[in-house]
Amino acid sequence: MTDPRILSANDVKQWLTEALRRPAQEGARLMALHWLHQLAATRAAWQQQKADHAATELPALDGAARSNATERLHKARVALRRLRATARENNRVLDGTFDRKVSRALRNLGQATNAARDADVQRGWLEAEQESLPADARHEARRLLDQLVAESDADTTHVEAAFVQYFDSVADRLAARLGRYRMLRQVGMETTPLPFAHHLATRLDRAGTRLRRDIERIGDVQAQEAMHAVRIRLKRQRAVLAPFARTRPAIGAWFELASRGQDLLGAIRDTDLLARRARKAKLPALEAALRDIVLGHYMAFRHDWCDRLDDVLRTLEAAAQALRAEGSPVSLNGLPMEIERKYLLRGCPPVARAVPPVHIEQGWIPGQALRERLRRRYAPDGSVSCWRTVKLGPAEARIEVEEATPTALFDAMWPLTRDARIRKDRHAVPHGSHIWEIDVFLDRDLVLAEVELGAVSDQVTIPPWLAPYVECDVTGDPAYFNAVMARPEP
Structure with a gap:
């Protein structure tokens, strides 16, 4: 990618560190450019190794060289997968940058690499594990391995042609498009752009609901469709969080957990595909051994994920909370701040009532200068999360420090x-x-609306659906502080 309009890989890498605080349109483009440069670089390294081997005039790659080539092609496939996942997860803020032609080209390239990927993984597994198989299965594994080696060589040639046809035709145009964007604003409306971190937090929240649904559909080892859906969701999560996982602990914790889940599900899928190949090749002993391995991987996933689903989703929610804090303002000493406005309402607007509520119960530990709040949230999907929070300062702009808390x-x-x-x-x-968060209190006749801002100077425009219900601004009125309104329970 030599077009002068294209941001360099070094520039993108530098700016990506601040992407979470940039507008969502810009953060998504920086991430897409990051994976696009990664794809170009890993593809070039793979090509160079092939060229170097061709210069030796040797008939085939030896074991070490083949492994190295496989690893480089694998990295290119990972970058391609993450580029496509970034496009899907950020479609709304990318504003058509990935048009039909580009999306189709990347999809075709992905399909072209899938066969090579499956053959590489299956060959690698057999090479590493064949000696641990029962004697009769070991003999059959060697026969299947010979077939896979021959297929891998043919698939590599096909992949090289696919890069030329599908990647080279769109790479420069896509990179140039990703390097710019427009933001349309309506006169009189709010002007603070949505931070990329908040956009990603919303994506995580939605992913949590869908993950629960898909994981609850996994009843046995035959639930391949549900397991595939979970695996794809975890791949997309890792794609959008990978650049930030090492520097943000809560994001890193979810990234690592998602990685382990994806690895287990990938092992189930890959071993299942290999078992099907064994059956097709009429290698019954090898198929039986592989089916036992599939079951072992499934039981591990069931133990770590299905049986501990609430813990899994709490880790995801902590990552989403960290993202929301990342895009929020901070004090001069770097502590997260809550800048909000609060309004007394005469009732709950129909637009808000149509949104399934989160049920919240919260209480305060006794104290004078310091009162710690405990909060338990019951989401519409049935998940439960617990939090500890300390707030300091005036209501309009105060320090807010919180963390997820184990249920026990x-x-x-x-x-x-x-x-x-x-x-x-x-x-x-x-x-x-x-x-806008509309709180309907269950122990009194009271409805409040809250909205968090990016800065004290931000102007608030009350939405048309809310304006008829607003009585007055009660942001600084102690009578409407939750900690003041709290009552004893029997």
């Missing part, structure tokens, strides 16, 4: 809040670049 610790601390608790249903309604 929360349950141990919750009785301390008996004298100061609140229960409410929260309806979150996106509007413009903000999310």
